[in-house]
Amino acid sequence: MRGRSGHSGPSVSTDAGTRPATTATTTPGRIGDSPLRPDGTLKVTGEFAYASDLWHDDMVWGVTLRSPHPHARIRGIDITEALTVPGVTAVLTADDVPGENAFGLEHADQPVLAVEFVRYEGEPVALVAADHPETARRAAARIRVEYEVLPAVTDPRHAMDDDAPAVHRPGNLVRHLQLRRGDQSVTAPVVVSLDVEVGMQDQAFLGPESGLAVPAEDGGVDLYVATQWLHVDQRQMCLALGMPPEKVRLHLAGVGGAFGGREDLSVHVHASLLALRTGKPVKMSYSREESFFGHVHRHPAWLTYEFGAERDGTLVYARARVLLDGGAYASSTAAVVGNAGTLGLGPYRIPNVAVDAYGVFTNNPPCGAMRGFGCVQAAFAHEALMDELADAVGLDPVTVRQRNGMREGDRNITGQLIDSAAPVAELLQIVADLPLPPQRDADADLRALPGSVGNTTHGEGVVRGVGYAVTYKNIGFSEGFDDYSTARVRLEMTGGEAVATVHTAAAEVGQGLITVEQQICRTELGVERVVVHPKNTAVGSGGSTSASRQTYVTGGAVQAACVAVRDVVLARAAASLGREVSQLRLDGEKIVGASGEVLTGLAEVLGEDAVEETREYRHRPTHAIDPETGQGDAHVQFAFSAHRAVVDVDVELGLVKVVALDTAQDVGKAINPDAVVGQIHGGSAQGMGLALMEEIVVTDGHVRNPSFTDYLIPTILDMPPMQVKVLEYADPHAPYGVRGVGEPPTISSGPAVAAAVRAACGRPLRRVPIRPEHITGT
Amino acid sequence: MDFLQPTSWADALAVRAERSDAVPIAGGTDVMVDLNFDRRRPGALLDLGRVPELREWTVEDGTGGVGATGGVGGSTVRLGAGVPYSRIIDDLGARLPGLAMAARTVGSPQIRIRGTVGGNLGSASPAGDAHPPLLAAGAVVEVESAARGVRRIPAAEFFTGVKRNALEPDELIAAVLVPEAVGPQQFCKVGTRNAMVIAVSAFACALHPDRRAVGTGIGSAAPTPRRAPEAEEFLAGELESAGLWESRGDLPDGLARAFGERVAAAASPIDDVRGSAAYRRHSLAVMARRSVTWAWAEYQQDLRKAA
Amino acid sequence: MDSQITLRVDGAAHPLAVDTRTTLLDALRERLRITSPKKGCDHGQCGACTVLLDGRRVNSCLVLAVTVGDAEVTTSDGLAVDDVPHALHRSFVEHDAFQCGYCTPGQVCSAAGILAEARAGWPSAVTPDVAADTVELTDDEIRERMSGNLCRCAAYANIVPAVADVARAEGVRR
Numbered sequence A: 001m002r003g004r005s006g007h008s009g010p011s012v013s014t015d016a017g018t019r020p021a022t023t024a025t026t027t028p029g030r031i032g033d034s035p036l037r038p039d040g041t042l043k044v045t046g047e048f049a050y051a052s053d054l055w056h057d058d059m060v061w062g063v064t065l066r067s068p069h070p071h072a073r074i075r076g077i078d079i080t081e082a083l084t085v086p087g088v089t090a091v092l093t094a095d096d097v098p099g100e101n102a103f104g105l106e107h108a109d110q111p112v113l114a115v116e117f118v119r120y121e122g123e124p125v126a127l128v129a130a131d132h133p134e135t136a137r138r139a140a141a142r143i144r145v146e147y148e149v150l151p152a153v154t155d156p157r158h159a160m161d162d163d164a165p166a167v168h169r170p171g172n173l174v175r176h177l178q179l180r181r182g183d184q185s186v187t188a189p190v191v192v193s194l195d196v197e198v199g200m201q202d203q204a205f206l207g208p209e210s211g212l213a214v215p216a217e218d219g220g221v222d223l224y225v226a227t228q229w230l231h232v233d234q235r236q237m238c239l240a241l242g243m244p245p246e247k248v249r250l251h252l253a254g255v256g257g258a259f260g261g262r263e264d265l266s267v268h269v270h271a272s273l274l275a276l277r278t279g280k281p282v283k284m285s286y287s288r289e290e291s292f293f294g295h296v297h298r299h300p301a302w303l304t305y306e307f308g309a310e311r312d313g314t315l316v317y318a319r320a321r322v323l324l325d326g327g328a329y330a331s332s333t334a335a336v337v338g339n340a341g342t343l344g345l346g347p348y349r350i351p352n353v354a355v356d357a358y359g360v361f362t363n364n365p366p367c368g369a370m371r372g373f374g375c376v377q378a379a380f381a382h383e384a385l386m387d388e389l390a391d392a393v394g395l396d397p398v399t400v401r402q403r404n405g406m407r408e409g410d411r412n413i414t415g416q417l418i419d420s421a422a423p424v425a426e427l428l429q430i431v432a433d434l435p436l437p438p439q440r441d442a443d444a445d446l447r448a449l450p451g452s453v454g455n456t457t458h459g460e461g462v463v464r465g466v467g468y469a470v471t472y473k474n475i476g477f478s479e480g481f482d483d484y485s486t487a488r489v490r491l492e493m494t495g496g497e498a499v500a501t502v503h504t505a506a507a508e509v510g511q512g513l514i515t516v517e518q519q520i521c522r523t524e525l526g527v528e529r530v531v532v533h534p535k536n537t538a539v540g541s542g543g544s545t546s547a548s549r550q551t552y553v554t555g556g557a558v559q560a561a562c563v564a565v566r567d568v569v570l571a572r573a574a575a576s577l578g579r580e581v582s583q584l585r586l587d588g589e590k591i592v593g594a595s596g597e598v599l600t601g602l603a604e605v606l607g608e609d610a611v612e613e614t615r616e617y618r619h620r621p622t623h624a625i626d627p628e629t630g631q632g633d634a635h636v637q638f639a640f641s642a643h644r645a646v647v648d649v650d651v652e653l654g655l656v657k658v659v660a661l662d663t664a665q666d667v668g669k670a671i672n673p674d675a676v677v678g679q680i681h682g683g684s685a686q687g688m689g690l691a692l693m694e695e696i697v698v699t700d701g702h703v704r705n706p707s708f709t710d711y712l713i714p715t716i717l718d719m720p721p722m723q724v725k726v727l728e729y730a731d732p733h734a735p736y737g738v739r740g741v742g743e744p745p746t747i748s749s750g751p752a753v754a755a756a757v758r759a760a761c762g763r764p765l766r767r768v769p770i771r772p773e774h775i776t777g778t
Numbered sequence B: 001m002d003f004l005q006p007t008s009w010a011d012a013l014a015v016r017a018e019r020s021d022a023v024p025i026a027g028g029t030d031v032m033v034d035l036n037f038d039r040r041r042p043g044a045l046l047d048l049g050r051v052p053e054l055r056e057w058t059v060e061d062g063t064g065g066v067g068a069t070g071g072v073g074g075s076t077v078r079l080g081a082g083v084p085y086s087r088i089i090d091d092l093g094a095r096l097p098g099l100a101m102a103a104r105t106v107g108s109p110q111i112r113i114r115g116t117v118g119g120n121l122g123s124a125s126p127a128g129d130a131h132p133p134l135l136a137a138g139a140v141v142e143v144e145s146a147a148r149g150v151r152r153i154p155a156a157e158f159f160t161g162v163k164r165n166a167l168e169p170d171e172l173i174a175a176v177l178v179p180e181a182v183g184p185q186q187f188c189k190v191g192t193r194n195a196m197v198i199a200v201s202a203f204a205c206a207l208h209p210d211r212r213a214v215g216t217g218i219g220s221a222a223p224t225p226r227r228a229p230e231a232e233e234f235l236a237g238e239l240e241s242a243g244l245w246e247s248r249g250d251l252p253d254g255l256a257r258a259f260g261e262r263v264a265a266a267a268s269p270i271d272d273v274r275g276s277a278a279y280r281r282h283s284l285a286v287m288a289r290r291s292v293t294w295a296w297a298e299y300q301q302d303l304r305k306a307a
Numbered sequence C: 001m002d003s004q005i006t007l008r009v010d011g012a013a014h015p016l017a018v019d020t021r022t023t024l025l026d027a028l029r030e031r032l033r034i035t036s037p038k039k040g041c042d043h044g045q046c047g048a049c050t051v052l053l054d055g056r057r058v059n060s061c062l063v064l065a066v067t068v069g070d071a072e073v074t075t076s077d078g079l080a081v082d083d084v085p086h087a088l089h090r091s092f093v094e095h096d097a098f099q100c101g102y103c104t105p106g107q108v109c110s111a112a113g114i115l116a117e118a119r120a121g122w123p124s125a126v127t128p129d130v131a132a133d134t135v136e137l138t139d140d141e142i143r144e145r146m147s148g149n150l151c152r153c154a155a156y157a158n159i160v161p162a163v164a165d166v167a168r169a170e171g172v173r174r
Helices: A040-045 A133-141 A230-241 A268-278 A288-294 A333-342 A375-393 A397-404 A424-433 A513-525 A550-577 A602-606 A673-692 A744-761 A772-776 B009-018 B031-036 B085-091 B097-103 B109-114 B117-123 B131-137 B229-241 B255-266 B277-301 C024-031 C087-094 C104-120 C139-145 C156-169
Strands: A060-066 A072-078 A088-092 A124-130 A144-149 A173-181 A190-198 A210-215 A221-225 A248-252 A282-285 A301-309 A315-325 A352-360 A462-475 A484-494 A497-503 A529-532 A585-587 A590-592 A598-601 A611-618 A637-650 A655-666 A724-727 B002-004 B022-025 B044-047 B057-060 B076-080 B140-145 B149-154 B159-161 B171-179 B185-190 B201-208 B213-219 C002-009 C012-019 C050-053 C056-059 C072-074
Touching (some): A060 A268, A072 A124, A088 A268, A124 A268, A190 A375, A375 A673, A424 A462, A424 A655, A484 A513, A484 A602, A550 A585, A673 A724, B085 B097, B085 B109, B131 B171, B201 B277, B255 B277, C087 C104, C139 C156
Parallel strands (some): B002 B044, C002 C072
Antiparallel strands (some): A210 A221, A462 A637, A585 A590, A590 A598, B140 B171, B185 B201, C002 C012, C050 C056, C050 C072
């Protein structure tokens, strides 16, 4: 076993009794273990081929010309000069899009290349292919675009004003979610309210967008790309390229992080258009700066919340208005509004509710999916307000949350029954009971202090604060979406050894899905060697690597395919052995009888044959919510997490040192405990980043900090030690009892940090990221 | 773009004289950013990485005099323009504590291995971390041209505008002459992250008990790095009139605060994505107050260096 | 303008003509197809392109290829000898010190650099005694010295013990 040190290990229970009866007793690397990643060695040496590492000997390079204006009419585009640049092989504009010049995750409202209007700074206008990226860039600079600059809508709070310019017809509303539950005229003896503003966060995956499009002899294209969902990309590409799916083949290249930012198309259609036009493989790779313009961001939000409560802190009602800036195109704004509306009051029992959540179009950068998806923004509001309520009724922050926390059997604000564990109170108690970090040493080195080696304090002005937050998140796609995954599993003897091959199109983006796929195959088939087939569209959709859903849904598909393979094998064995199938099981390449006696070998049963089965897995259906009341069973599963943050704040300079960030989370079943903890670390860091430093600053529609110099993400010195406690309350409706893991920590960590800073400095701090000037009031 | 790589200082000056369109590059940690982002396309790059003279530091004693550094018989470090920050941290923490403290906050470890004070001066960014301690120490920038020889420019006169300096087109930065500390020095830098961060604001102070003077340097809070002369004179005067240089008694109540206010008043900051003007001014007042308090406490404890 | 240079990378010499503006990173990746160092930010703010230049770590995006001269460039891939992974490689895998892995070759090079720095006694910003001959790589020292390498997946909690184990084996940590 690995010599893991430190105190961040999970408290995972391992109850062998819950394992399926067919579990091979001799095979390591099953579910519940933490086998090493199969791609690990390639990744640490750098041999692993990320999308940006791809190469084709004949390839040319594609670049994108983007709009400098947030809103303008295109009067004309002159490409003649660009075409004269030596080395240029193609210059394309909207006229060159063969299919429908439109794409989009939910609504195809975004042009592949701008036509007539540009609606945000950075919108793609033209493409160039050349023998060298520098040549292509120079040629792109010679494309003359005549713009007529138009008035821009850049303040979403005025996007629905009568006199606001329309970003799209008929108007600037993407979605209004109206939710009404209980008595709308109820009053309460204690009323607290606040306004909260959340800045625009970037996924900031370290591997910028990249892809290689290779034209094929059949007139189609093979695209190797870093993405989160090959099949939804394929669907959009087919529309734009005017081609059937069999001619638009996608292959997952190495993905350098995603976090929601690769749900929408980036280079996909552009590189394919250039490849089809030039007849050559085309590589496109964004720089970091272009990446900031090349993908959607987390929606900035404006939230107005009011809670009414009894004097003992029991919630009576909640009223909330949430405004999300969707930017220039719809992307997944409607679904983000869905989450912010249906989940936006947090994991609390509230009998009377009025929520209005809006997503609007503006001429700001398009916003869409990012880890936490609508719940992150809302959590800053409901958790700040819970602290207000605690103050108002004289309770501590933990107790007030426990008093109102959801429990299994409750109904949430859309009226949906919480039909598996909802350990809100327990999670809070766990983090509250964890040991607090020691008080700061009087002679602690600078790095233990706010400001770090910047040497801004030797202890002066430093005040400690502690903050709590608890949140919940839907797992999987909601509101009636047909959310499924496909898996193909093949079992055969190769060189005397049983080998299972698992083929899904579900994207591995670093979360460890391929390790989980192997673990499930080992568990179900009892073989040690599992090959993960390259991910591509030659198998059915694996659904999106988002919504914390892959272990659940693709895991379910892999399990189902394995069971189907196993059934075939056992049926054959039963026939040849003359026994009942029900008395046989597969264990370590053997067919074993009821009392564990080896009856025959897998090799004998399989012979030269391979057994291959493909299965789709669907989670229980979800349903659209009622348009008037917002009531309905919108979600399939909920995941809960709590954080406690401890911070030292230099209240005079407004600098924050996060001293500890401890968390507890229910994961249902930890298929891979190490990966679970890794997800919790990563999610917590991103939530903390939003609370303290991460913001794309947009002024009048222009991004002012598209670089890692001024878009700051946490370094190793910003990340505090974490105590991570993992609960495993199996969800009886999910494969192995799993509950999605990746997003909840991103949702609860930020509000806990914000609460801790508030506790330290005594200011309301109603905007995140919290900047030094907010803390100092200057 | 031509690439010029002299291997001696004399050759470097000769090349510089011929190619005023060349951009000098040492560690590359600033210049390369501009090149990668296509912010500039110089006619030539003048790589100073092979000029051995630039990579040395030496101590010159005060008797020979090194110009307007103000050192009274003290020693001066002649810091070659190409000495990387990592060596300043390693070698010069005792002689140039303010500069060494600043060097520790530059970029990342990788950047400190490559980046140089000469490069910082060449870029002349108002946010350059080396500038405030050089100003506070009363450093002098030694520049040279093949045609006119050596010029010595006080750091306070070196910065002429946003990312502009007093270099003539045919000149190169040879070294910076920094008086060895004879009193406590401090450097403070506000950043919104614990590593790899550009200063929102920065402040350096130095006590010069030998000449009963106070040095200051302000970063990221004006078009150029600058001193706060009124604050310097105010504090030195108060210390003098109260006899504190000799007595090493406690600072009177409010003196550090008053100094801080004067430092803040010397700044002319702007609002940008890294911080607001008001915050920058406020933070300077706090940093100046705290750092002079620390420096004075150190002075009180350090009886070995009697003025 | 092109310059004729020879880059010595991971033990092999590669003559090539490069535009003088070419960074070491681009020369490695686009000319020599040595893609172990990754491009994350183009300006020294992420560390994904970290390589060793004569044993010292640098951001290869901030080094002009033409300035490298005879210096030996070592990538994470080059730390493996005869396809046997380096101790850091094994330790990073065993500690699950990465998720997406994009930053990892840079992290590994940085870690190799700090082991050398510690052996040579170079202090960091948190070293208590900057004049000491050797430096012990405590957790604080490792964090400080690894602070030029971003990991967006935030595998930081596992990177520290991954480096610490190797430091212990190399005698620069108790």
